[in-house]
Amino acid sequence: MANKQLYWKGEEELLRTKEFLAAQKNEFNEALPLDEVFAENETLGLSSNRRDFLKFFGFSVAAVSLAACNKTPVRNVIPYLVKPEEITPGVANYYNSTCGICSVGCGINVKTREGRPIKIDGNYHSPVSKGALCATGQASVLSLYDTERLAGPARPNKDSKEKFDILEWSKIDAEVTKKLTEIQAAGGKIAIVTPTIHSPSSLSVINDFKTKYTNTVHVTQDAVSYSGILQANRDSFGKQVVPTYRFEKAMVVVSFGADYLGTWLSSTEYTNGWAAARKVEGNNKMSRTIQFESNLSLSGTNADYRFPMKSSQEAIYVTALYNALAQKAGVAQLPMVQTGELAGGAIKQSADALWNEKGSSLVISGSNDPKIQTVINGINILLTNYGTTIDLDNHSNQYKGIDAEFAQFTTDLSNGAYQGVIFWNTNPVYNSASSAAIAAGIKKTKLSVSFATTADETALECQYIATDNHYLESWGDSEPLAGSYHFMQPTITPVFDTRQAQESLLVWAGVVVDKSKDPFTNKEILNQNKDVDMYYLYMRNLWAAMGIVGDEAFNKVLHDGVHIMPSKATTVPAFSVALNSIVADLEKTIGKKDAMDLILYQNISVKDGALNNNPWVQEMPDPMSKVTWDNYVSLPKAFAMSQGIENGDTVNVTVGNNTLKDMPVYIQPGQSNMTAGIALGYGRKGKLGQKGLFESIGQNAFPFVSTQNGTQNLVINGVKIVKSEAKYVLAQTQTHHSIEGRDLVRETTFDKYHKDPTAGNNKPAPHLYTLWETKEYKKEGAPNHHWAMAIDLNSCTGCGSCVVSCSIENNVPVVGREEVRRRREMHWIRIDRYFTFENRNNVDYTKELFLSRDYEGKNITKETGLEAVDKLEAKNKDAQFLHWENVKVVHQPMMCQHCGQAPCETVCPVLATTHSSEGINQMTYNRCIGTKYCANNCPYKVRRFNWFRYNDNDKFDFHFNNDLGKMVINPDVTVRTRGVMEKCSMCVQSIQSAKIKAKRERKQLGGNDVKTACQRSCPAGAIVFGDVNDPNSEIAKLFKNERSYRVLEELNTQTAVKYLTKVRNVEETTA
């Protein structure tokens, strides 16, 4: 094909390394690990030979037969004594609540079974989550059943730093209150340290506490702060707020290092808006996104134009853009000496695009420097974006922490200015640069309390841990966006003897909540026997006093999870900064051009590290690098080549006095030259007191965080990266399940699409000869269901929310780092990430390097491949690899395609995988004997073999193998044991339950009535599932869409999954 682009998944595939070629040829990379099993039993004097194997085998058969002679075990069933009216065993209940993992505060919908939460999805009523949820939020349900949680209020043990004693609440209350009273009497200062709180009732609790203990200060610390934006808006407009960004209205988005689709501010909300602005069907316009960045981010991979930037030079880029726009607007330009490099005509191109969409464009920056953010404000003012894409009136409350205030607190604490300190939902000993100073400061106080749920780094320094509830056990309210109130309600009674932090504060402040009268009706509460939660009544009282909702309405808002006030009229604020005055400060931020930059960032799953010990979060492959279970230094290819660093090497990273030793390296295509990236949130100790699997995953990069213009700075200029001796293999999934460079992803440009909707979607002629008859459900007008799925590559950002959602819904086991290294990850849905070089400067780098399937006219074999590699290696010695910073990326979710004519079904010797009359490729675990033929024969590489009994094996201490963790298992889905093949079932349990519901209620089942887990979680709405045979269903329409295609259509597998061509809004270059 003429316009065929060549895609590759990883460096090893592009460069055809020997290891890759060897591994690629086998579906399963290793033989059975028998040696290992025998080696483990060495104490028994066993060695691994055939005779021993036979002995084992014989013994096992005999043992099993003997065991089978036992009586069938007696199973008990214990019903409720008093069955709660709202619970029907076997039927799920759903509650709307609010996610409490970060201060973004997404509205969530919690699925509970028999009183225990097992799945979290987004709440459709919530303007923040808009019905979807990020991977971290999804995974947080497991933290509820974490065995690491403290079982009650605790005190660190005096003798051992890693142990703690569980106390009684009455004891802790008495001791804390006594100390607080003493401090108050002596006029001592008390600090309550929290991340951003936008809950009206929590703030009111803090105020009540302040009333009792008058010298109390509330300090806000955000682990990754947005102080720069807050201060810039205070300086520019007199409003110290983060605005609400309306991506759905933004037709041109220019972002300087802000990963708005990944981790910047409220990314779930923005992804939804971004996807809406990029819908091509029936639209004359599609948004254009331009990204300047150093690390390859999710927003960068999805941008129409991505320009590499050296982040320490951002001020130059930003002022250049300001000046280009000022020129168009006819206002004065900034006197800035442009010493740095600028990416070709990128700034001019951006300025033109922005000016064309004046009023409906958006410029944002990920920098936390208030001066840079002030220039950004200036740019948006020039573009008249305020009131349309940027809303300061209905602003966000999600981040309110001012770094200077926290810095002041740190200084005061370490100077002994505080007699009491209370840490609530924050962990500064881990997640701040001044960790040592805080730890030392805590020791100087008379009273130190942490509300942590686990014995985290800060809690271990404190005198008391007044263990907080998990957010799924708590009451609460919040106001993430001004005027949109979100409510939190408990979905389970507390698992342990814990107490909500707010309640602890109320008890210590001696606040008495009237339990006898209903605040709304002022009537006696009749049923005094029910143990009404103190904080719930406090919250009710507050809401009654606020007068926003009445009694009936209060129950309704709890039901809906949100209460949305009418939004305020937007105004255009007056910009009150003379930009000339900050030029000097701006110039100070510019780093040295020839010094390496280190960009600290949050990755998609682990974020700031609060959920570092959550196995679902750890096992989700990073969308850009596909690395699991570790953080690493991402390096540009050019730098790595110049230093002789390869993947698998480690480096020592030094900034000032801080060094991270032996950090594993990942050479990241797309990493800007002279920059490196390290993810925050790693390096936390878990499973304290025992050498568990979670013993410090990755390394902590928070000590590298610096301060610039008074705010937290994550861009460090002048980092030393030196290759070290050690080797480290990252558990990376990128080229597992390689599919050999076939035509799998399709893309086109918006212009081409506009002329011809089938652009880029060249249908190959399928093999027509087939073994099968046309199945009944596929015929026109068939009365059966025909379940199918469509995935819009144009909307999919690759965020991985679906991966975690699928794992939770389908009890997919977590296998751990070591197993991932062996290509044994179990995820039923993976997101393939394809790179292709940008053909800038009219050089087709891909052709130069890429060895296609037909290398020099021959199909590649191992031998010719190796030969080619040798040739390339010789050639590559002289290459500069500078162009590796320019890559384009496509994300493609890949799961079982449910082929109508399935290659896997024909090869199964025991008919364990069969086809249903509704188009589903069924996998029957109880029939499977594990021959793995199906996986070998699957062209999509989507079948996963279950190697171990993950649910009952101490080697896989993740969540299935302890009683508490097993609470999260979905009871509607089998927990697979070892030796069976498993794969995406299209959430057949949801299909079945929807069908049964329709049958017993005697009504028809609509084509849109069933939603799969991946579909529910997708913030971009990229996944649509339904019944194709229902002409009114969304899926039926998408199947007829001109952009739709089947992967490997030429094989005539007739898949039930279709993809929609990716459309990039780029200008055509006539090359």
Next chain:
Amino acid sequence: MCIKYFNIEIFIDIFADSLEMSFFSHKHMVKNRNKSHMQVKSFLIAFLLFLNLNLSAQPAGKPLGPEASKGEALFKANCTSCHSMSSKGVGPALQGVVGRHSSEEWLVKWIRNNEKLRASGDKEAIAVFNNNGQASMNVFENLSEAEVKTIITYFKEWTPAAPPTPPVGGTPQGGFFTDSTLYILLFLIVVLIVVLLILRKTKNSLKATANALDEPEEAEEPTNFQKKIAELKKRSNPTIVKLLLTVLILGGLATYGFIFGVTEIAVQQGYAPEQPIKFSHKIHAGEYKIDCKYCHTTTEKSKQASIPGLNTCMNCHKGVQARDKYNGEISPEIKKIYAAMDYDPEKPNGEQYGPNPQPIKWVRIHNLPDHAVFNHSMHVKGAQLSCQTCHGPIQEMAVVEQYSTLQMGWCINCHRESNIDVENNPYYEELHAKIKAEKGNANSPYSKYYTKEGKINVTAAQNGALECSKCHY
């Protein structure tokens, strides 16, 4: 010589169990656990009866006249959920109730419609109402005056059951005959003697027959067939024959083992374990005809039929205490409910139960493996099957047993044989329309849905009920 029936029954149970243990294979143990147990047990009981033991139940109160018997039946049907003769339930105890009130006529009026009586301003009625905590009693206008009078006659004739009679004749406690193990020994000795006698007789008769047959016969010319056999015997290698025979026998054994062993591993048909509370479906579903769904409330909503919470039991058993069967004491089984709920029947306290409840650990009878899904609501509400289809005559089971095999073949078979009501369930509207449209078209794939008589007949199997992921996911 008087031993309470339920005391010795425990011993009989244990002994019957141990007999089974020694006589029956594992498979039989599981499959026919209940049946064989019952057989052995009844045999034992017969034996004990033979030894002239007094196994009869408690003596009843004085016999009732025909009128009072009618009244008793009506009383049990209408009143016992709230009243007991001897003790306070929801309503007061009714012993001597006739004497407590002004006249029988008043009592008839009160029973038939106490509300009307109270509304009419009858002082006595209002006093009764107030004295009983203003708990309003149901109206029984469906009963005629004559019927109510029979109930009153029953009240009058009713006498409390006699207290348990002390052991007669001062039989020494702990003496020779009171120790039931001795009966068992005795019984065994008798059985042994009988067996020995029979064996001896058989042996003798066999010997006699053999002697009779041993008369020497004339040697006959071997037949053609016999010759051939002899030739074969000569030609064949004895080792190979032995081997072949061994293989045959072993193969046969293996097949037998497979058919009766492997295919029935974990099949628990007939499994009827003893439950912590001897709840009888025979009484509740059989005699009182309580609808299954009254207790198993979730059958129509959920995949699980669910064992009811004990609060469901308490709905009735706060009042129904079966004291008349236990000498004025609360039934020991009902007491177990109270104990579980930590409920004091002497001090009823509305909906409130005590602070120390103890959940009941029922023994699960119907066990499906984890990878098999069975949805009750689909079958009960969707397919409108009766509970008995799978659970058998549950209304006759004093002890519930597993009636069906619950094997996959059993499921599949039913799916093959059962029809779907495509005409009346809108879920199948499209399918039904399609079938109707294709009527008479023999080549149509939809022709399979017609019977020879031309009637629409869609089996569950035809609609995909044999597909794996209907039940396995």
